[in-house]
Amino acid sequence: MAEKLLEVNNLKKYFPVKAGIFKKTVAYVKAVDDVSFFVNKGETLGLVGESGCGKSTTGRTILRLLEATAGEVIFEGKDVLSLNKEDLRNIRRDMQIIFQDPYASLNPRMTVADIVGEPIDIHNLAKNKKERNEKVKDILERVGLGSEYMRRYPHEFSGGQRQRIGVARALAVDPKLIIADEPVSALDVSIQAQVINLLQDLQKDFGLTYLFIAHDLSVVKHISDRIAVMYLGKIVEMADKTELFDDPMHPYTQSLLSAIPEADPTKKKERIILEGDVPSPVDPPSGCRFHPRCPKAFDKCSVEEPVFKDYGDNHFAACHLLEE
Amino acid sequence: MANKNKEKLVDVKNLKTYFYTEEGVVKAVDGIDFEIYPGETLGIVGESGCGKSVTSLSIMGLVESPPGKIAEGEILFEGIDLTKLSQAEMRKIRGNEISMIFQEPMTSLNPVYTIGDQISEAIIIHKGLSKKEAMKESVEMLKKVGIPLPEQRINEYPHQLSGGMRQRVMIAMALSCDPKLLIADEPTTALDVTIQAQILELMNSLKASYGMSIMMITHDLGVIAEISDRVAVMYAGKIVEYTDVNTLFADPKHPYTWGLMNSIPKLDRDVNRLQAIPGIVPNPLNFPDGCKFNTRCPLAEGKCFTDEPKIVDAAEGHKVRCWRYKDLEEMKKQNVKIYEEQR
Ligand SMILES: Nc1ncnc2c1ncn2[C@@H]1O[C@H](COP(=O)(O)OP(=O)(O)OP(=O)(O)O)[C@@H](O)[C@H]1O
Ligand SMILES: Nc1ncnc2c1ncn2[C@@H]1O[C@H](COP(=O)(O)OP(=O)(O)O)[C@@H](O)[C@H]1O
Ligand code: SF4
Ligand SMILES: [Mg+2]
Ligand SMILES: [Mg+2]
Numbered sequence A: 001m002a003e004k005l006l007e008v009n010n011l012k013k014y015f016p017v018k019a020g021i022f023k024k025t026v027a028y029v030k031a032v033d034d035v036s037f038f039v040n041k042g043e044t045l046g047l048v049g050e051s052g053c054g055k056s057t058t059g060r061t062i063l064r065l066l067e068a069t070a071g072e073v074i075f076e077g078k079d080v081l082s083l084n085k086e087d088l089r090n091i092r093r094d095m096q097i098i099f100q101d102p103y104a105s106l107n108p109r110m111t112v113a114d115i116v117g118e119p120i121d122i123h124n125l126a127k128n129k130k131e132r133n134e135k136v137k138d139i140l141e142r143v144g145l146g147s148e149y150m151r152r153y154p155h156e157f158s159g160g161q162r163q164r165i166g167v168a169r170a171l172a173v174d175p176k177l178i179i180a181d182e183p184v185s186a187l188d189v190s191i192q193a194q195v196i197n198l199l200q201d202l203q204k205d206f207g208l209t210y211l212f213i214a215h216d217l218s219v220v221k222h223i224s225d226r227i228a229v230m231y232l233g234k235i236v237e238m239a240d241k242t243e244l245f246d247d248p249m250h251p252y253t254q255s256l257l258s259a260i261p262e263a264d265p266t267k268k269k270e271r272i273i274l275e276g277d278v279p280s281p282v283d284p285p286s287g288c289r290f291h292p293r294c295p296k297a298f299d300k301c302s303v304e305e306p307v308f309k310d311y312g313d314n315h316f317a318a319c320h321l322l323e324e
Numbered sequence B: 001m002a003n004k005n006k007e008k009l010v011d012v013k014n015l016k017t018y019f020y021t022e023e024g025v026v027k028a029v030d031g032i033d034f035e036i037y038p039g040e041t042l043g044i045v046g047e048s049g050c051g052k053s054v055t056s057l058s059i060m061g062l063v064e065s066p067p068g069k070i071a072e073g074e075i076l077f078e079g080i081d082l083t084k085l086s087q088a089e090m091r092k093i094r095g096n097e098i099s100m101i102f103q104e105p106m107t108s109l110n111p112v113y114t115i116g117d118q119i120s121e122a123i124i125i126h127k128g129l130s131k132k133e134a135m136k137e138s139v140e141m142l143k144k145v146g147i148p149l150p151e152q153r154i155n156e157y158p159h160q161l162s163g164g165m166r167q168r169v170m171i172a173m174a175l176s177c178d179p180k181l182l183i184a185d186e187p188t189t190a191l192d193v194t195i196q197a198q199i200l201e202l203m204n205s206l207k208a209s210y211g212m213s214i215m216m217i218t219h220d221l222g223v224i225a226e227i228s229d230r231v232a233v234m235y236a237g238k239i240v241e242y243t244d245v246n247t248l249f250a251d252p253k254h255p256y257t258w259g260l261m262n263s264i265p266k267l268d269r270d271v272n273r274l275q276a277i278p279g280i281v282p283n284p285l286n287f288p289d290g291c292k293f294n295t296r297c298p299l300a301e302g303k304c305f306t307d308e309p310k311i312v313d314a315a316e317g318h319k320v321r322c323w324r325y326k327d328l329e330e331m332k333k334q335n336v337k338i339y340e341e342q343r
Helices: A055-062 A085-092 A112-122 A129-142 A159-171 A189-206 A218-222 A239-244 A251-259 B052-060 B087-093 B113-126 B131-144 B163-175 B195-208 B222-227 B245-248 B253-262 B325-333
Strands: A004-019 A024-040 A044-048 A069-073 A097-099 A177-181 A211-213 A226-231 A236-241 B010-021 B024-036 B041-045 B068-077 B097-102 B181-185 B211-220 B231-233 B237-242 B311-314 B318-320
Touching: A004 A211, A024 A044, A024 A055, A024 A211, A024 B087, A024 B163, A044 A055, A044 A218, A055 A177, A055 A211, A069 A159, A069 B325, A085 A097, A085 B068, A085 B163, A097 A159, A112 A159, A112 B024, A112 B245, A129 A159, A129 A177, A129 B311, A159 A251, A159 B237, A177 B068, A189 A218, A218 A239, A218 B325, A226 A251, A226 B010, A236 A251, A236 B097, A239 B231, A251 B253, B010 B052, B024 B052, B024 B068, B041 B052, B041 B222, B052 B113, B113 B131, B113 B253, B131 B163, B163 B195, B181 B222, B195 B211, B195 B222, B211 B222, B222 B231, B222 B245, B231 B253
Parallel strands: A044 A211, A044 A226, A097 A177, A177 A211, B041 B211, B041 B231, B097 B181, B181 B211
Antiparallel strands: A004 A024, A004 A069, A226 A236, B010 B024, B010 B068, B231 B237, B237 B318, B311 B318
16 A cells, blocks of 8 residues: 655635735635645656646645645645744755746856755755765766756756756755656756656656646656646546546546647547636636536536545546536 | 649748847858748747747748848748838738737737727728728627627727637737738747647638638647648758658658657657657857757767758658668667667
8 A cells, every 4th residue: 555645635725815005805816725635655646737726836835835724734644734943944855846947946146056055054964065065966967967067057057957956956955755846847848858757767766756746738647657637726636647548537637638739640639629718716616616617517516516536546536427 | 742733822942040149140040941832731840949930030021130130042922022022011911911920929919908909900901991890890800719708808908818818819810811821939838738729729710711821830749730731840940851740740750850759758658768859959159060960869970060961852742851861761660769768
């Protein structure tokens, strides 16, 4: 039986919308609204969904870069959301994040050695400067950057190289979990493949666990063991990746999968084209949030919210159609 | 193909567009040849910086000058060389005969005018209708591109629309003057997959009903497969492979094309490791001698480092720019993985 490294229960993150001269809170952006999932030790869970559905917010709330509105985050048995500052700092060693934008996420005034070395300093992982630089050198080599780059600044690197620096920084403290928030989305296809291969090699070598956030379903399918699909602040389906692609249960997953353009002109896909746009998370639709766009919606869908439950073999989904 | 007997709508010959910068000459587009036939979609695919946008701006006569300049070549549109036209003459062609849509519609829509004002302005200029008639026509156009409640939408401003809707508005504007050629530069790159699917479907159906030609620029091989009839693959300012879409995907003959296709994960086939193309695109100010792909090509040898290969007919209707495409052919037959699974 697989061992859970991370467990997220009923997590909510609401951002207040303020208006008027007194900056009164008039509404909430329900960015993450009652999300539950787990990540097993050594596996990769892919988190997919369209722009604004709450993927990054989920990742950031888990790490407490944002404070949760409600819910539970259990990491190795510890309740992350109730940790004090000191314990939080310690646990952050085990949970690291890689960001989407390799241009914006690195401090332009720091050398590569300092960018990668900073977390080592924060967590006092080196006895002296020499040992720290040795560590940095090792890690840089591990991600395919020679030590000759240590004194250079981020702007001197290409997008793919910058992303390697971001990966090196995350690895520097020897974490157990890495939350990778769209780590290859900003890269050219040929460079994407290099970084994906690197992440997979590192996972094997260091026994890492990944929460891999992305919107590119082909990439997610390649790298993940299991996949969770988000829509408007909720996870609507979660399953083993093969299961999810072969037998998607939720109508949103079905249309999402059918929308992927495949690099094969002989394949003429049967598309389920969704009408309209994703509604606003400030005032999400009643009942099932997908109902205004769902090609299979029926009366119950606009009234009652479907429950997210296990339909066997850890294949979770939330849809009234499944409850017969 | 039936194309043979058709007149070419666009015929680009040896186009060179250079930027004369302080650091040196950027040969953004360096001698490309291609043609577009009436009613077809030509896909142009390549990684960022390879010259896709500069190619389309060159056709539109919108290359920033200085520092940019069409240094050589011809762009024949219905037999007329666009590079020889005056600004005023070009303005007439733009938006009338040739329209363009961009990756980020927000930057090409004016934030202070309503959607209706912007579409109707295009219609007034190009069709000479009255303001009232043009507004009516705008509503019709918005309907055609699938915008719900168009009577209401014409009174809204760009920021009130979602990305997908803005792109639809751009398409409506581009089509409002019945262009013969629509240039679409990464029109779906900023959009989500479900919205991308909507827009691609829209473009395909509009192409069928308007009978126009499309030049589709993208870095996404999935989009290329979806929408193109023929494809030009660009690398470092040159076309390295050029053929019809089915042939390209079934039988890529250039090591770069082959590499690109193997570096993307496939939905129907699981592999443990992707075959990545090593290295990075060379700096345009400092291209290597010989073949520009030689810094990353696993087949590169001797001649590749000294002489630039010409683009040649490897088969009927299939052009390739590589000294060793025949060797690649052999290797493909023997199932050799030319991009090693390096670590
Ligand atoms: N600091 C904030 N204040 C208010 N609203 C926010 C804030 N951060 C995010 N949101 C909103 O929360 C929702 C979820 O945002 P989030 O960034 O998590 O989406 P995402 O799934 O990561 O999208 P993308 O694919 O575009 O990165 C969005 O509606 C967003 O506008
Ligand atoms: N205004 C400009 N000044 C200088 N160089 C430019 C300018 N516009 C584009 N370039 C250069 O031309 C090359 C091709 O650019 P572009 O056509 O935009 O690439 P893409 O294929 O990504 O669309 C790049 O090296 C780019 O840096
Ligand atoms: S010419 Fe040589 S270097 Fe260029 S693509 Fe062909 S084999 Fe590779
Ligand atoms: Mg995000
Ligand atoms: Mg471009």
